Amino acid sequence: MTDLYSTREGLGPRRDRDVITSEAWQGITALIEQWANNGSLARHFPSYECSDDRGRNTVTGTDMQMFLRAVAGHVPGLAVARQMDGFELSRSPLDPYSVPSTASVLDLIEFVARYVDKPIDATNHAWGGSHTDYTFHQGDGSDPFFDRKLPPGKAELRDKVNEIFERNGIAYVVSDTMQIQRLVPVEARLLVSEFRPSTGDAALDGLLEDAMVRFLSRKPADRQDALEKLWDAFERLKTLEGNNKAVAASKLIEDAALASEPFRKLLTDEFNLLTKVGNDFTIRHRELAKTPPPSDDARDYLFVRLASVIAVVLRHTGRMA
Structure with missing residues (x-):
């Protein structure tokens, strides 16, 4: 990850905000949608759309409905309905233009961090309806004896969310344990x-x-x-x-x-x-x-x-x- 110009030149905002801003929330929801679309959430919330595989052994993407139900159950603060013209309208927990509480956003990041897992292979399946077949590491994504680093999907979440925090002057950081910590005063x-x-x-x-x-x-x-x-x-x-x-x-x-x-x-x-x-x-x-x-x-x-x-x-x- 390469820092943008203002960060490299020390012109970024002071990291003293303790609330998630609208801009940061939009960036976080964009990341989650990206991980859903590229298969990084598919291992734990799998969709099986391969017409050649009736045994449901081939993961073809993320089941977003399953994922959003899991999010609603674990982070209920995201699922608040809104009023419009006297009617109550439900909204997506990932509505980028409706900023939840900071606690709910931080809970969401930690929840996604539990399950994000980058595929090791994505193969286009051209027949029976074009789709992508995803393959994942058979273990937990890391070798406890030879690889002390975070699995690629978790490392990417840590780095990209931390970049959003930094760019928006937010005084939190995703640690190597995949938990949110407060940044102490500069x-x-x-x-x-x-x-x-x-x-x-x-x-x-x-x-x-x-x-x-x-x-x-x-x-x-x-x-x-x-x-x-x-x-x-x-x-x-x-x-x-x-x-x-x-x-x-x-x-x-x-x-x-x-x-x-x-x-x-x-x-x-x-x-x-x-x-x-x-x-x-x-x-x-x-x-x-x-x-x-x-x-x-x-x-x-x-x-x-x-x-x-x-x-x-x-x-x-x-x-x-």
Whole structure:
């Protein structure tokens, strides 16, 4: 896949939208129709239209009615009827000009990702009514011993949907597990993607890793949980050099400062401020007097600020893989 001009030149939109736009929805429905037409959905939703094959062994295309019924059953938010002149009209779940909720679109992408499977052969059958016979890999499309890559159909879905997300500034990505993940704020992407703690404390590593995973969720409740876990990790981090938290934290900061007195003072001030933030906001404590972060952006800011300090300390003290 070759990036278009504006993407290559860094002129594409900032990827900070958390809703599926009309343009993105049109692109996604076009992709699904393309996969239906080229046989990539035919393995699991087969049509048998070969007049020479009465045993229904030859797949000739995608049974769109079967596919759309399956979509309606798994993603009911796509099948909402619309009103026109007092009459209720049903519409296709893939109506390109009627944008569903973002959750429904993301569910649809993951649903299609389960079943997309590119044919390994497409042969024209000219007699008995011209049609195409499709042949598929007999396994799951990959060899677990020799091929660690995604099967071609799934890799194509990942790449093409991600390109639509990128071109439309949408802050989601299809991962290699074929699940949708939220893109973290631009300024935090490298931080989160390279955060690999190796502190020697399995519980601390687990808290940090869990916080990073939950931070990728599009659910605000998960990101709040990520924030709480990160602050719990911060408090545990202070005990790496001993059980007396104040003394141990000072020793940790001293080591992380790398003999720079100004940087030691900066880290000390940051530790003290972030400790106060954890106590004043609804992060480590649930009393009514505590203040919740006022917005998702504020929550992300607090997470990134603390994660940045923790990352520097772990790297400077040899505790980051």
